[in-house]
Amino acid sequence: TTRDTGEGGSQLSTVSITVVGASGDLAKKKIFPALFALYYEGHLPEHFTIFGFARSKMTNEELRTTISSTLTCRIDQRENCADKIDKFLQRCFYHSGQYNSEDSFRQLDIKLKDQEAGRVASRLFYLSIPPNLFVDVARSASRGASATQGWTRVIVEKPFGRDADSSAELTNGLAQYLSEEQIYRIDHYLGKELVENLSVLRFSNLVFEPLWSRQYIRNVQVIFSEDFGTEGRGGYFDNYGIIRDIMQNHLLQMVALFGMEAPVTLDAEDIRNEKVKVLRSMRKLKLEDVVIGQYKSHVKGGVKYPGYGDDPTVPKNSITPTFAAAALFIDNARWDGVPILMKAGKALHTRRAEIRIQFRHVPGNLYKKLFATDLDLATNELVIRVQPDEAIYLKINNKVPGLGLRLDKSNLNLLYSERYNKEIPDSYERLILDAIDGDKRLFIRNDELEAAWGIFTPVLKALEEKRVSPELYPYGSRGPIGAYYLAAKYNVRWGDMGDN
Amino acid sequence: TTRDTGEGGSQLSTVSITVVGASGDLAKKKIFPALFALYYEGHLPEHFTIFGFARSKMTNEELRTTISSTLTCRIDQRENCADKIDKFLQRCFYHSGQYNSEDSFRQLDIKLKDQEAGRVASRLFYLSIPPNLFVDVARSASRGASATQGWTRVIVEKPFGRDADSSAELTNGLAQYLSEEQIYRIDHYLGKELVENLSVLRFSNLVFEPLWSRQYIRNVQVIFSEDFGTEGRGGYFDNYGIIRDIMQNHLLQMVALFGMEAPVTLDAEDIRNEKVKVLRSMRKLKLEDVVIGQYKSHVKGGVKYPGYGDDPTVPKNSITPTFAAAALFIDNARWDGVPILMKAGKALHTRRAEIRIQFRHVPGNLYKKLFATDLDLATNELVIRVQPDEAIYLKINNKVPGLGLRLDKSNLNLLYSERYNKEIPDSYERLILDAIDGDKRLFIRNDELEAAWGIFTPVLKALEEKRVSPELYPYGSRGPIGAYYLAAKYNVRWGDMGDN
Amino acid sequence: TTRDTGEGGSQLSTVSITVVGASGDLAKKKIFPALFALYYEGHLPEHFTIFGFARSKMTNEELRTTISSTLTCRIDQRENCADKIDKFLQRCFYHSGQYNSEDSFRQLDIKLKDQEAGRVASRLFYLSIPPNLFVDVARSASRGASATQGWTRVIVEKPFGRDADSSAELTNGLAQYLSEEQIYRIDHYLGKELVENLSVLRFSNLVFEPLWSRQYIRNVQVIFSEDFGTEGRGGYFDNYGIIRDIMQNHLLQMVALFGMEAPVTLDAEDIRNEKVKVLRSMRKLKLEDVVIGQYKSHVKGGVKYPGYGDDPTVPKNSITPTFAAAALFIDNARWDGVPILMKAGKALHTRRAEIRIQFRHVPGNLYKKLFATDLDLATNELVIRVQPDEAIYLKINNKVPGLGLRLDKSNLNLLYSERYNKEIPDSYERLILDAIDGDKRLFIRNDELEAAWGIFTPVLKALEEKRVSPELYPYGSRGPIGAYYLAAKYNVRWGDMGDN
Amino acid sequence: TTRDTGEGGSQLSTVSITVVGASGDLAKKKIFPALFALYYEGHLPEHFTIFGFARSKMTNEELRTTISSTLTCRIDQRENCADKIDKFLQRCFYHSGQYNSEDSFRQLDIKLKDQEAGRVASRLFYLSIPPNLFVDVARSASRGASATQGWTRVIVEKPFGRDADSSAELTNGLAQYLSEEQIYRIDHYLGKELVENLSVLRFSNLVFEPLWSRQYIRNVQVIFSEDFGTEGRGGYFDNYGIIRDIMQNHLLQMVALFGMEAPVTLDAEDIRNEKVKVLRSMRKLKLEDVVIGQYKSHVKGGVKYPGYGDDPTVPKNSITPTFAAAALFIDNARWDGVPILMKAGKALHTRRAEIRIQFRHVPGNLYKKLFATDLDLATNELVIRVQPDEAIYLKINNKVPGLGLRLDKSNLNLLYSERYNKEIPDSYERLILDAIDGDKRLFIRNDELEAAWGIFTPVLKALEEKRVSPELYPYGSRGPIGAYYLAAKYNVRWGDMGDN
CATH class of the missing domain: 3.30.360.10 (Dihydrodipicolinate Reductase; domain 2)
Incomplete structure (x- = not known):
């Protein structure tokens, strides 16, 4: 389980994480805090970019204000906490768009590239949205905002259908746009x-x-x-x-x-x-x-x-x-x-x-x-x-x-x-880190x-x-x-x- | 593993314990203290008699003085300790004799009977003496001082010979006077x-x-x-x-x-x-x-x-x-x-x-x-x-x-x-209690x-x-x-x- | 499981087998034929004596006639069969007596000694009689006709009592006259x-x-x-x-x-x-x-x-x-x-x-x-x-x-x-041979x-x-x-x- | 492991088997005899076609003559043997072509269609040729003569390369033209x-x-x-x-x-x-x-x-x-x-x-x-x-x-x-039958x-x-x-x- 972001390569490679459904509860309470914890512990690559994506309009600063209220430092990490939070928020951005719009994701792609600044960039999409939107986002994001040099991965959360048939339908829907290797189905109880x-x-x-x-x-x-x-x-x-x-x-x-x-x-x-x-x-x-x-x-x-x-x-x-x-x-x-x-x-x-x-x-x-x-x-x-x-x-x-x-x-x-x-550590930290590392042990095939x-x-x-x-x-x-x-x-x- | 000293029978039955080699170190440091601890904990029958037996001359009081210095009460038993020690010492007596003399043991028998006072009496001999004396004492004691109604048992300590031959000789020597059921060979490490x-x-x-x-x-x-x-x-x-x-x-x-x-x-x-x-x-x-x-x-x-x-x-x-x-x-x-x-x-x-x-x-x-x-x-x-x-x-x-x-x-x-x-509890307590109870689990056959x-x-x-x-x-x-x-x-x- | 009848010793030692209840069915159908088979196969010691013992009067010759009709040679042993039978019968004798009479067995003892002719003789008694006679025969035989130099063993057949109590009674009865080592309780299904x-x-x-x-x-x-x-x-x-x-x-x-x-x-x-x-x-x-x-x-x-x-x-x-x-x-x-x-x-x-x-x-x-x-x-x-x-x-x-x-x-x-x-081989052959050899594996303790x-x-x-x-x-x-x-x-x- | 040739379907479906390398030794000694044995035992579908394919020129009759000499009936199948052989040979044909020529296989396709006569046809190619020709034939056959309605499968025999690298190369070569499901790698010792x-x-x-x-x-x-x-x-x-x-x-x-x-x-x-x-x-x-x-x-x-x-x-x-x-x-x-x-x-x-x-x-x-x-x-x-x-x-x-x-x-x-x-049965019979049945148990993945x-x-x-x-x-x-x-x-x- 080697990391893609090796020593010497850190200057040249980067990871961009897009939280799709950034205005939702889960994103605020769990995903952004988990990303910060990973950052604090040094588990994120040296260069990284985090984008919130949702339908509502918001500025980068508004996003930062929203999420800053949920970021905390652990007991043994009180040192430099405020400083670390600041640095982390500087890497957080927001993009407003429609989930089923390839165009919205193409615009995101432009902003991502801007931040990635020529580095070998991999991209992780965290789909914090209702399951009926999964296939739409998979299509739009894969067509509009896939990584060109690094990997592209998508995290989805349950429910994965209501029964064998609807689950198969969802699986087939995603499979049109993403290979099985790219899909990370979270079961976050699987600590x-x-x-x-x-x-x-x-x-x-x-x-x-x-x-x-x-x-x-x-x-x-x-x-x-x-x-x-x-x-x-x-x-x-x-x-x-x-x-x-x-x-x-x-x-x-x-x-x-x-x-x-x-x-x-x-x-x-x-x-x-x-x-x-x-x-x-x-x-x-x-x-x-x-x-x-x-x-x-x-x-x-x-x-x-x-x-x-x-x-x-x-x-x-x-x-x-x-x-x-x-x-x-x-x-x-x-x-x-x-x-x-x-x-x-x-x-x-x-x-x-x-x-x-x-x-x-x-x-x-x-x-x-x-x-x-x-x-x-x-x-x-x-x-x-x-x-x-x-x-x-x-x-x-x-x-x-x-x-x-x-x-x-x-x-x-x-x-x-x-x-x-x-x-x-919280299970979200592990799972996001595993997705970045490409370790699928805890995800469902x-x-x-x-x-x-x-x-x-x-x-x-x-x-x-x-x-x-x-x-x-x-x-x-x-x-x-x-x-x-x-x-x-x-x-x-x-x-x-x-x-x- | 029922006890011989049942409820109703305690008035009528008794146990007499003779420590052969009473003036030795082991007797003072281990055997008498263990007997006292059993007494304190209520493990001895209601009526019992303890005799020290050795070659040296000593009065009952001298024996009591000697051993009283080694008796201690456990931390959780401080209450009435002195009182208990007194009562215990009242049941301790001394008899001087030769180890190989049937007569000496016959005299002991008379004193034992005196204390047993018509009760159904069992007798335990603890041989705290060098092994070369074992057979002599077995002979003298079994002939001169065996119990008439209750059981007679003999505890011996290692060494049981120096090799297969000498051990067999000792075993055969004892077997002339005691059945295997009567012999309790102690290995006190066998907690x-x-x-x-x-x-x-x-x-x-x-x-x-x-x-x-x-x-x-x-x-x-x-x-x-x-x-x-x-x-x-x-x-x-x-x-x-x-x-x-x-x-x-x-x-x-x-x-x-x-x-x-x-x-x-x-x-x-x-x-x-x-x-x-x-x-x-x-x-x-x-x-x-x-x-x-x-x-x-x-x-x-x-x-x-x-x-x-x-x-x-x-x-x-x-x-x-x-x-x-x-x-x-x-x-x-x-x-x-x-x-x-x-x-x-x-x-x-x-x-x-x-x-x-x-x-x-x-x-x-x-x-x-x-x-x-x-x-x-x-x-x-x-x-x-x-x-x-x-x-x-x-x-x-x-x-x-x-x-x-x-x-x-x-x-x-x-x-x-x-x-x-x-x-x-000390292993001597267990072993003496087991010998009284006839539980041979910890003795060597x-x-x-x-x-x-x-x-x-x-x-x-x-x-x-x-x-x-x-x-x-x-x-x-x-x-x-x-x-x-x-x-x-x-x-x-x-x-x-x-x-x- | 060494055999008593070693090479050099065969001249000097002998075994005498007394079938008590010799006129019964079992004796005729099973015991004598088994003895003959052992003889034929060379499993009996070089010198041996067989006595039938029962209440009825009979001469040696009458016994021989009776049993000769039941002796057969196996298919692979047809050679010299008649000759072998003759030799075997010459070693068969009869003694009439009462089962509970020590005297009867003393007379048998005299005849046995006569045949044993000064050799170191061991004696096997096969009790082919009803169980109510077992103790009588054990007493009479052990007192009247025990071996003086070799071993004395007694084979008994079931039933060994009708229940726990009667079986214990029988065991205790036999134990008065025979040690456990001397008793061979047959269960002939135990091939x-x-x-x-x-x-x-x-x-x-x-x-x-x-x-x-x-x-x-x-x-x-x-x-x-x-x-x-x-x-x-x-x-x-x-x-x-x-x-x-x-x-x-x-x-x-x-x-x-x-x-x-x-x-x-x-x-x-x-x-x-x-x-x-x-x-x-x-x-x-x-x-x-x-x-x-x-x-x-x-x-x-x-x-x-x-x-x-x-x-x-x-x-x-x-x-x-x-x-x-x-x-x-x-x-x-x-x-x-x-x-x-x-x-x-x-x-x-x-x-x-x-x-x-x-x-x-x-x-x-x-x-x-x-x-x-x-x-x-x-x-x-x-x-x-x-x-x-x-x-x-x-x-x-x-x-x-x-x-x-x-x-x-x-x-x-x-x-x-x-x-x-x-x-x-028939199970009787094995069992009798085992009793002679002192192998108690197939007998019941x-x-x-x-x-x-x-x-x-x-x-x-x-x-x-x-x-x-x-x-x-x-x-x-x-x-x-x-x-x-x-x-x-x-x-x-x-x-x-x-x-x- | 259901057979493709169900009851009602036998009229409408067919299997065409092309032995590529038909003039070789293996084809003559093993493959055609195995096909005949399957036919005799009733394991082939009611309608089937067998084509020999090789570079040399030969008529259908010449092929039939060649292979007829190697066909035998088992001991328990002597009945109607000659008759059965005749019927089998009538379903055997020959087509001459180049292994690396798509055209050759297109011509074969025409002949196959002719025999298949509108039935739902599946096609099996048995590659009885040196391994350096495998990829050529895979390309030509898959492009020129794949089944249109039924399945297309290809049997290849070892050697599958000389080492890890050459084997991977061969695997990748075949994978360009055939899916893994279509490839049947024989190890005919795997009875x-x-x-x-x-x-x-x-x-x-x-x-x-x-x-x-x-x-x-x-x-x-x-x-x-x-x-x-x-x-x-x-x-x-x-x-x-x-x-x-x-x-x-x-x-x-x-x-x-x-x-x-x-x-x-x-x-x-x-x-x-x-x-x-x-x-x-x-x-x-x-x-x-x-x-x-x-x-x-x-x-x-x-x-x-x-x-x-x-x-x-x-x-x-x-x-x-x-x-x-x-x-x-x-x-x-x-x-x-x-x-x-x-x-x-x-x-x-x-x-x-x-x-x-x-x-x-x-x-x-x-x-x-x-x-x-x-x-x-x-x-x-x-x-x-x-x-x-x-x-x-x-x-x-x-x-x-x-x-x-x-x-x-x-x-x-x-x-x-x-x-x-x-x-x-000979292992070739089993393996060909398994390939027809789609049972890959005995083939190597x-x-x-x-x-x-x-x-x-x-x-x-x-x-x-x-x-x-x-x-x-x-x-x-x-x-x-x-x-x-x-x-x-x-x-x-x-x-x-x-x-x-």
Whole structure:
């Protein structure tokens, strides 16, 4: 993963980053701050240009004023912060245009060239716009503002369609103007830390890989929960629902990373090859293996928390699920018969994203004979927590020291985040940096997308055709009871119901 | 492992403990304090009697005075300490006699009966005397002072002979007067914590047992080092040397516990059956697989530390080893080809006793291709430390959080001793309590002893017949260079040379 | 396992074999012919003496006449056969006496000494008598006719009691007069071939042992069926029933041999230690895991086959089972959760004794996706056939050669009995030879017996206390339907219902 | 793998097969006979056309006469043979033209259309010509005679270049005119039987896959030997040598098939993906891991067998190897450290092509202790024989039946070719049929080719640059001694030196 901007070449090469949809919320809150953080840390090339592009009229200075309010320096970077911000803003510009207009992008091209000033210039377009505009921008930008000497890359964010068909349509639409190599589909939950930690743990230690299969693992749980609802911003969400919004992409990506075979190398394409193989080995999800829910209003401590239907941006009588649980299976030699339980929901009692791996019981357990307690429940469990606070820990049984024999449960932290006091970078920083570096490990390939939709599309269709009503659950609760029955059907107990 | 002293029966039953050799150092420093600690903790039966027995004349009060100076209460037991000590001393008595005299023991019997006062009495004899007296005392005590209703048990301490023949002779000598069930051979390094922790870890967790074999383990190191020499008390030691004193018993016991197959139950006999199987599967040690050393004087920081030969109690020109390293092999399916390296020495740079398990390298290591560092050296390692501070930890590779991919090594504490602030009982307490309870898990059976001598006797004979000279090493050093070559011969690097 | 009859020693040492119960059927049909075969093959020491002992009066010549009719020479041994028989009979004698009379055995002792003629003589007593006489004979023989210089050994045949208590009583009774080393409890179904073949296959080949566990094995079936009934000799049988007669000993022994861990050596005691461990790990059999049956009369091809109740030696309305099926479990690490199905019956459609090991399905079976056929049924199966025709074969799936992809099932013969045209010796020959050689591998030790009864005694008691009626099945049929339901309860299909 | 020639469609669709280089030896001996066999067996579509194409002038009748002499009917197909041959020949035509002439192919196109008569026609070109003509024909044929409605496919035969560079050049040359999907690179040693048998064995049986790794396999040997030399046809061969001619393609393909991970499905692309992964994991071959040889003349039984240099078509003083042995390694988790030995040679003592898998020794072998024989040598071995007589067999140790314990070695035939008396089709038949069916499982993909050259190119360059002289070995011998030393260096014994 060499950088295009080598030592000697820095004088002669440059990167231009255009944030398409610069006036949007995401751009302000995440993209510009991430670009600044990369600049501050020295991850951007010596010469670079940042352009905001949107329909609204704005001057360069107006843009700078807008974004300057969101730029912050980290605790360990207070020095020269204001100075750095100034320098960064000097490299930010604004261009107003239409998304479907080749001309607008040709004008942008002129301004970019002006800034690039004869250097070998590569160009990155960050499409922070609704998906229905993706193909328009791809066409206009590729025709009007492609790099001539360096590379041209485009970052797009989900949703990538609503089902297999619409996703294929979008893929084909983009493919008319961009090669697959140029497209960077972001799944920003795919934190590089998780990916690389998991890989490091499995593949650089001898002691984990032997346990990584159906022989030792009883079930896998991928859990995502938010402790807040749509809160007046449910309009977009209602069109997708929790399965499309969280499960089919974020949670499925986590399953693929967790379950994949060892890649032939650590190269992005090799890792993505293995991820696709896992996805292709997965059984299509069936209606009877899904439970959906929707949160309703709830009064607690005198406060009334609104239901999903109370959100004014949500259509009346919407049956869009804000919660879903699903049982999935990977029909390959490694995972045959191991239930992969997924759960995602809004307005639940806690905020977390994690993978929990429950190990099988100890065969012929010697201690079972000695004790009355159900040691089958006391199986080992490996928890990979993505948020809050990235961590990996293993639950084991040990003996309480002293005369007599009493067993206890301990958590072994496999990753001592407390050891490392460096602030962990935001996922946008990583992803933008990776796109500049051409590292596609954390981006989703078209065949991955296709395989992912293949698993979920049938059940999405069935839910809509049969207009299945979600089970209502109170705001702030643990979600629908149905999720427990679904787990019980496959002999699983949700691991997130205890204290950790 | 039910206790003989049940609730209702406590009024009617009693235990009498006779410390034979009561005037010796061990008795004062370890045995009486351990008996008191058991009493304080409520582990002794409601009624009990303690007799000191030795050749010297002494009154009960003199005994009490002598031992009272060594009794202490633990930090969390300060309350009523003096009161408890008083009550305990009231149950201590002294009887003077000859070790080989049945009469002496008959007189003791009368005094014991007097104290037992018609209760169902069991009797424990703790033989804190030189081994050449064992058979005499066994004869006299069993004939003169055996319990009539309860059990009679005898604790003996090593050395159990100097080689296979003398050990067999001792075993046969004792067997004339005591059944194997009555004999409790102590190896007090065999801390119950270690045994039971190891068993709990391996057999109550699913994640360790799969790794416990030649398939994953590259070598095992059993290391014992003291940071002091004989210090004027080398007379006894010189007759045995480090191999007999430490290796053939303590270290070998640790290997047996570590390497045994799962027992059919946790009963003492079942565990000992498995330990014997391991010992019987071990190859006889050969001379070329042993390195011996002897410490010489060394001046450090202006202080002169004396050599072994400087100890006035040591014979001139003694070639008794104070250090030995050996390479052993267990020729069974689980351990075939895994070198078991042992190292024991006095006057070394550190004090420790531990088992280190070095795991194999990761096959087809993906990270090897990416990094210049020798990841083959960075293999996982499991360390079971017996002293100082019992602990079990696993060394793994993990990723340093942040942008970029840097690997690091962490220690996972598998047993958080810091979690448990209870003071860990002395091994003498455990062992005496176990003898009273009839729990033989931590005592050595005659066939174990025979198998253990079988491994070491040939090399001991060869060393003596050939009068092999030990390699001299400075007091406080890391021991003879030869130990490194021996390890290298089997492709092993000693794990205790780093910082942990 | 050195033989007592070394080269030089043959002149000076001798073995005397006394068949107690010489007038019985077994003695005539099996024991004397086996002794002759051993003689013919040169396995008996150069000098030996055989005595028949029974209550009836008989001369030596009468005995010789009786047994001569049952002696045969094998096909490859026709040469000098008559000559050999003559010589053998010259070493056969008869002594009449009472089983409980020390005097009778003292008289025998005199005759034995006469034949032994001053040689170092060892003595083997083969107790071919009802079990209620065992203790009497043990007492009389050990007191009246023990060897003075060589060893004295006693072979006894099952039944060894009717349950845990009566078996313990018998064990204790024998133990008064004989040490455990002297007692040889025969289970003549324990063919040495099976034992040693199984051991050779598992422990001298790398390719089988990895498969020998719950990880790969789905269930184990131990099947014994006879194609004839009691046929007028049900008197003895009715007192025991099929569970005691076949299951608790023969079939359980086969399970123990099959399921044991690797012994530390191939010595008899080490193998028996492992067998005991398996038996002690087995769960006590419960009533709901047993199905019992009794055959009824059946007309086939115009022939009427009599029911069990039609046997005049069987009590009216007997509910003694002539068929039983049972589901057993070994609760250790290797076999946890693997159903061990047993089935034994008389008057069934076929004669066979075999162990069938059904392997699990292939996880993530690639071929399942391609074919309509249920490849889960087409799992591998290992069959160890004890009779008729000892054989071990493995069923595998292979491709039919040619264009296109069709799968087929093959039987791999792991033991090409056809390769070896030597007649396989009768199990009595082996067992008697082993007793002479002191090889106890194939004999049952007292703790084995105790463990075996421990498994079956509760269910035997329950059957009798509740007077459970057996399910009737027609003579010559496949047995009660209940056996299928029992198997189905544990998700097992009997493997002996197909063509092989 | 559906056939293009469905029921209803057979009237309307057709396939035209053009054998480019029709006057060559291969075409006559292999291609036309294979086409006829496919026709006879009913594997060709109802309507088809076969064209011979070459530079020489010939009439249709002349072609028919030429090829008719090589057509034969199989033993089980004697019926109507002559009739079938006649009908087949009626569909064979000839067209004379230049290989690099678009015009020639346009004329062919006209003739083809004439025969196709308006049906939906697909076209297959079999390039039976020297590789330097491949790109010319690809251009001319694709431009002049591509199918308009059906597919167009081109079969090419090795050699695909002389090294990585020339191979890439050829690949790129073809890629200008044909997509990768259209190109079918034949390796006709890749018998479908072997591929599919190996897959069936590994993936449809539970008992083989667990053994398929470095844990159980000690080394792998891929052996190809011919018992004849170049025999006056060494001109072509001398330009390539045995490494390019046999090792880099045939033997390496066998390794890839043997060593690959389980594919996600049995589809051609999935299998080829896995093959590429194996090849990419292989270490580049080094000069010190190669031994080369050249056969010299040898007189045996009065017959003089000529040396390679005696072949008049071979340049004087050629150092082209006719024999090579190499040690290769697959650096992935499954095969790390397992030597993959290859050996290929002409004029050796026997003719065979096989893979031999030698298993590790049994750890803690119980039988080793009992016997004097070196049981470490008596390890299990799996032999996959491609020719002569396809077979798969496993060597195991078993017990010789009878009293006493003697071990023996047996061969277990895993594929009873004798069970199936159908003649196994020639590999040309399979490959042509697969090309018609679009099944690319047995053809080599461009990335496979690239990876394969990557392994061998460095050593090929080194051999040529250093002009390494081959070790001479007598015609009909077992090859150079160096091959034994190379094996010994990696602790391997060639398995083909014994009797099977």
